[in-house]
Each structure stands twice: as structure tokens, then as C-alpha cells.
Amino acid sequence: MKKRVLITGITGQDGAYLSRLLLDKGYEVHGIVRRVALEDPEHRLWRLRPILKKINLHSASLESYASIFDVVEKVKPQECYHLAAQSFVSYSFEDEFSTINTNINGTHYTLSALKNKAPKCKFYFAASSEMFGKVKKTPQTEDTSFYPRSPYGISKVAGYELTRNYREAYNLFACNGILFNHESPMRGYEFVTRKITNGAARIKAGLAKELRLGNLHAKRDWGFSGDYVEAMFLMLQQDKPDDYVIATGETHTIKEFLDLAFDHLGLDWHKYVKSDKSLFRPAEVNILCGDYSKAKKKLKWKPKVNFKNLVKMMVDEDLKLVSPHS
Numbered sequence: 001m002k003k004r005v006l007i008t009g010i011t012g013q014d015g016a017y018l019s020r021l022l023l024d025k026g027y028e029v030h031g032i033v034r035r036v037a038l039e040d041p042e043h044r045l046w047r048l049r050p051i052l053k054k055i056n057l058h059s060a061s062l063e064s065y066a067s068i069f070d071v072v073e074k075v076k077p078q079e080c081y082h083l084a085a086q087s088f089v090s091y092s093f094e095d096e097f098s099t100i101n102t103n104i105n106g107t108h109y110t111l112s113a114l115k116n117k118a119p120k121c122k123f124y125f126a127a128s129s130e131m132f133g134k135v136k137k138t139p140q141t142e143d144t145s146f147y148p149r150s151p152y153g154i155s156k157v158a159g160y161e162l163t164r165n166y167r168e169a170y171n172l173f174a175c176n177g178i179l180f181n182h183e184s185p186m187r188g189y190e191f192v193t194r195k196i197t198n199g200a201a202r203i204k205a206g207l208a209k210e211l212r213l214g215n216l217h218a219k220r221d222w223g224f225s226g227d228y229v230e231a232m233f234l235m236l237q238q239d240k241p242d243d244y245v246i247a248t249g250e251t252h253t254i255k256e257f258l259d260l261a262f263d264h265l266g267l268d269w270h271k272y273v274k275s276d277k278s279l280f281r282p283a284e285v286n287i288l289c290g291d292y293s294k295a296k297k298k299l300k301w302k303p304k305v306n307f308k309n310l311v312k313m314m315v316d317e318d319l320k321l322v323s324p325h326s
Helices: 013-024 035-039 046-054 065-075 089-094 096-117 151-170 192-204 225-235 254-264 293-298 307-322
Strands: 004-008 028-033 056-059 079-082 122-128 174-179 211-213 243-246 273-275
Touching: 004 013, 004 065, 013 028, 013 046, 013 225, 028 035, 028 065, 035 056, 056 065, 065 096, 079 096, 096 122, 096 151, 122 151, 122 225, 151 174, 174 225, 192 211, 192 254, 192 307, 225 243, 243 293, 254 307
Parallel strands: 004 028, 004 079, 028 056, 079 122, 122 174, 174 243, 211 273
Antiparallel strands: none
């Protein structure tokens, strides 16, 4: 019998990489998607296109407990990866009510449905380095206190605490993965890394003349999504549930990302990039850097793709996308 897994947020970057990983490991993969995704698969399911016939998709909404409950009852998963969230930080300032409601309630509904209908299921919650926000110490570990600086970060702290509470109160095998920024060629176009690699490729192909960005001095710890989903998987294979920081331990500025991306295409970003004050966050997070020692020791995990190769991988893929006949 194949192990059954349920992934919320399966249409996103991490969901797509995780699905491939679990299919390779012989899992029966089930995913929750919004009905609109099934009605518009060309645009909404593009990351899953190569594996659509191998996975099972179920229509449900994170805002509806009944729909989440029904899917859990039907699938009875042995593992559940809760990746779904409104995850674009800047947008969370524009619509903080829906971000907080969707992210907190979606996590609560999923945990409750599992407790009632699949209590032996192992649960993974996609926590975030944004929970650290205005950091108290660098690098950040599992013991660093949280100081979120966005509605998104606040919602993730609540999800983290819910996960821990279900673990302690109901003995659920529930883990928090505190993942630092992770990117890939499947990253959404609204995120700054993809904005840069896609913008650089479009400029190189003659399709654009400039790129507008916000704070160029922000520092982040960037890794590769394909590496990070392996860490998620490893967390649920342990004997006991626990929380882990997943990161690279290195920080780089947006400027460094620009340097590598444009240089890879033989371009000077200073000629094309404009800093736009309207793209700055109301409350900025200036530096995030994770210490993944615990994951290295207990999960035997470490990142494989380095920063330089990550940027090149994304630029190369975007160049292919904007100039398919070259």
C-alpha cells in the first residue's frame, strides 16, 4: 500500500517540488486547490503540468472548515504538509484582514480536521523566517524570540503556536519548519528574486528597458526550494515531532542578487534598475540569517545549491521563457 500524503498549497513553488519528491518516493499524492484553479488549469496549475496525471487534486477552501474536513475524511492521509497561505509579504500590508484570517484559520481548520479524522497523520506547518522580523540576535535559531513586522509574519507566528499547541495538547505529530527565503525558477513573479531574474532576462531580450524595486539594502538568507522540501520530508520521518530552522547560514543583499543576475547576462544593473519608494514595506525587515545546526545534526540535512548557482539557475530559466526560440 502506498503512503497517502495531503498537500495544501500544492500549486505553489514548494508544493510543486514536494509533489515531485514524494512521487519519486512512491507516495500517493493528494493536493488541495481552490475551485478556480481547476477551472483555469493553464494558468493556475502551470507548475504541476508535468505531473498532473500522477496526482489527485481536491477542491476546497482554507476559509471553509467543512471543505477541509471533507477532504481529510476522504483522503485519510498519513502525512500532511500545510503549505497554503497568502505568502506575499507586501500584499499582506494591503489586505491584512484576509491574510490573517486565511492563514490562521486555514492552519487551525487543517489541524482540527486531522485531529478528528486522521489523528495518526504527521503534520508539517510551513512557518517562516518572517516571524523573527526585527531580529533580536543574528543568526536566528529555533530559540530566537519572534518580533514579526508584517501581517504575514504575525499570521505565521499564530500558525506556529497552533501547531505546537496541537502537538502538546492532543499528542499530534506536528512539526514547524521555520524556513528562510527559498527561491527557484518556479517562484512567483511578484517576489523580488523572480522580479529580478525575469526583469534581467526581459531587458536582455529587448522586451523591457527598466526594473523598479524597493529596498536594495535588505539582507536575506536565500536557499533553493528543491533543497528545502527535502528538509520538510525529513522532519516527518523522525521518531518525535520537533521544530527546525531551515536556512543556508549566509546573507546577501538585494544588490548582490542584482549583481549576479545582471552580470550573468553581461549587463550592468545600475543602468536599468530604479529604486521606487512606493515598493518599500511600511515596516521593513533588514536582516535575516538562519542557523540550521539543529537540522544538520538531527535531520542530516544541509543545503546543496549555493547562492551563486541559484541565481544563475533562475536567470537561465527566465531567459528561456522570454526568448523561447533563441
